[in-house]
Amino acid sequence: MDPIRNPYAPGAGQRPPELAGRDEQLAAFEVVLERVAKGRPERSLVLTGLRGVGKTVLLNALRGAAVRKGWGTGKLEARPGQGLRRPLSSALHQAVRELGHRDEDSVDHVLGVIKSFAHRDAGAAAKLKDQWSPGIDAPAVRGRADSGDIEIDLVELFTDLGGLAADVGKGIGIFIDEMQDLGPDDISALCAACHELSQSGLPVIVVGAGLPHLPAVLSASKSYSERLFRYQRIDRLSREAADRALEAPAADEDAAYAADALAAMYDATGGYPYFIQAYGKAVWDLAPRSPITAADVAVAAPEAESELAVGFFGSRYERATPGERDYLMAMAEVAAAQDEAEGDAVLSADVAANLGKKPQSLSPARDSLLKKGLVYSGERGRIAFTVPHFGRYLRERG
Ligand SMILES: Nc1ncnc2c1ncn2[C@@H]1O[C@H](COP(=O)(O)OP(=O)(O)O)[C@@H](O)[C@H]1O
Ligand SMILES: [Mg+2]
Missing domain, CATH: 1.10.10.10 (Winged helix-like DNA-binding domain superfamily/Winged helix DNA-binding domain)
Structure with a gap:
């Protein structure tokens, strides 16, 4: 079929044409947003799961929901060995801009606190030229969020941000992907800051995503983390959701699947979203016409598998000695x-x-x-x- 109209989107973080099987998480998040904006106690949300199940795209969708509610949002992807200060400062800078608070002095104050939080990255003795700046024009607010103790600094930073968001009746959402890659000090400080937030009722939430052992990482850091976060296991899709992930985008292009084709697809993909996109893409390109049949799936399978071998498995395998x-x-x-x-x-x-x-x-x-x-x-x-x-x-x- 026409490759130009191929709707499927295999690839890390690629927005799928149909976000299937995640209605429950999206609906629950709407409630969280409303509650947090009203200062009600809410736990921070953490999505966990294997690679390729759709954590990143769900995290992005949750962020989109927050933006639609007028929230200020920022996102970062944790990397092993990288400190939290810089990427968090950039994310929060973005969040403050999105919030669109009208009072310039209040905004400049919070931006100045973000700046001093970021500056502390190079250490107290760092020369001005070594100081990294998140592109903020406002002058740094000395003595706020720059003690060097990341736990104290995060609490001060979140408190000021929360105040700004509360002024406009909205919230701030901080989205952290690959959260298991944060360093131990940053993890522990983040838990402590979330703990503080949950007690003060400030409208700031952290939404994390990471590998299945992330809950273990968090509870090893702070024993109370189990009460702090609501863990959502993101898994492969049910047969019904997997069918929708394939059928809805096809229908938008006036194409369809035969029943045996859908069964063959689920058999091959196991309902894993990455595999669904890869198979969907390969089958579309190789099938002569709609409706797509089980025979088309069989013909396309080697193509889909070799795509996966390179793009999904191989790139990881190559990292191993x-x-x-x-x-x-x-x-x-x-x-x-x-x-x-x-x-x-x-x-x-x-x-x-x-x-x-x-x-x-x-x-x-x-x-x-x-x-x-x-x-x-x-x-x-x-x-x-x-x-x-x-x-x-x-x-x-x-
Ligand atoms: N709910 C879903 N329905 C259909 N496809 C999805 C869904 N979630 C993710 N995908 C697809 O799966 C692939 C992997 O998604 P990604 O968010 O990068 O996974 P993860 O972050 O868990 O490794 C992408 O190609 C994406 O389009
Ligand atoms: Mg991801």
């Missing part, structure tokens, strides 16, 4: 051999046994894979792939 690849392969073998009821996670001890090595000798490889975000450990002693179907990919690649 040869030793780490052996570890990944052993994980894949152990996972294939174990009972389905045991889930996707495998015991690190079984991986070591599979490789005929002592567990301790493998901990550098394991730690490095954890740092690279290829595997995660949600439970002590267990380890799992962050990428769905990764074990199958490895076994097939041999």
Whole structure:
């Protein structure tokens, strides 16, 4: 069919033509927005899930909902080894601009606090030229959010922002993607600041997204984090939602799927959103005409799989060293051999046994894979792939 009209959008963070199966999260967030703007107690929201399930696009959609309510919003993506001050300052600068508060002096004060918060990044003794600035013209407000203790500084910063938002009866939403990659000090300060916010009723919320072990990261940092955040597991789509993800965009282009084609698609994709987009794209291009049939799906499968092998699996696999690849392969073998009821996670001890090595000798490889975000450990002693179907990919690649 006409590739120019192909509606599907495989790719990290790519907005899907139809955001299927997330109505519940979107509706719940509307309530959160209303409550927070009214100063009611609300927990911050954290989306967790494997790679490719649609956390980033859902986070963006939630941000869009906040913008439509007139909120000030800002987003950042955490990166390993990078401090929170700079990206957060940029995000908050954006949020203040979006808020559109009319009183220039109040806005300049808050922007000045953001600036002094950012300046503290280089350390107190830094020369002016080393100070990084988030493009803010207002003069820095010395003595506010610049103590150097990130926890104190965040609380001061959020308090001033919350005051500004409360003035206009709106809120501030801070959206943090790949939240598990924040450093331990930043995580702990963020928890403390959210704790403070929840008590003061200020209209500021943090909405995070990250890998499945993010709740464990947060609770290891602050034991009260379980009460602070509402965790939403983002998972593969139900059959019904997966069908809608494929059918609705096709219908917009006057195309359709035969019933057996939809069944074949769900079989191949397992309902994982990234796979749905990749298969949808490949099938559309290769099918001779609408309606798309199961036979078309079979013809397009190798094309879809090779796209995924490059764009989704390969780019991650390439980050692993040869030793780490052996570890990944052993994980894949152990996972294939174990009972389905045991889930996707495998015991690190079984991986070591599979490789005929002592567990301790493998901990550098394991730690490095954890740092690279290829595997995660949600439970002590267990380890799992962050990428769905990764074990199958490895076994097939041999
Ligand atoms: N609810 C959904 N319905 C249909 N497609 C989706 C949905 N959520 C995500 N996708 C698609 O899945 C892919 C991965 O989304 P992304 O948000 O990057 O996942 P994650 O951040 O969890 O790794 C993208 O191609 C996106 O268009
Ligand atoms: Mg993402």
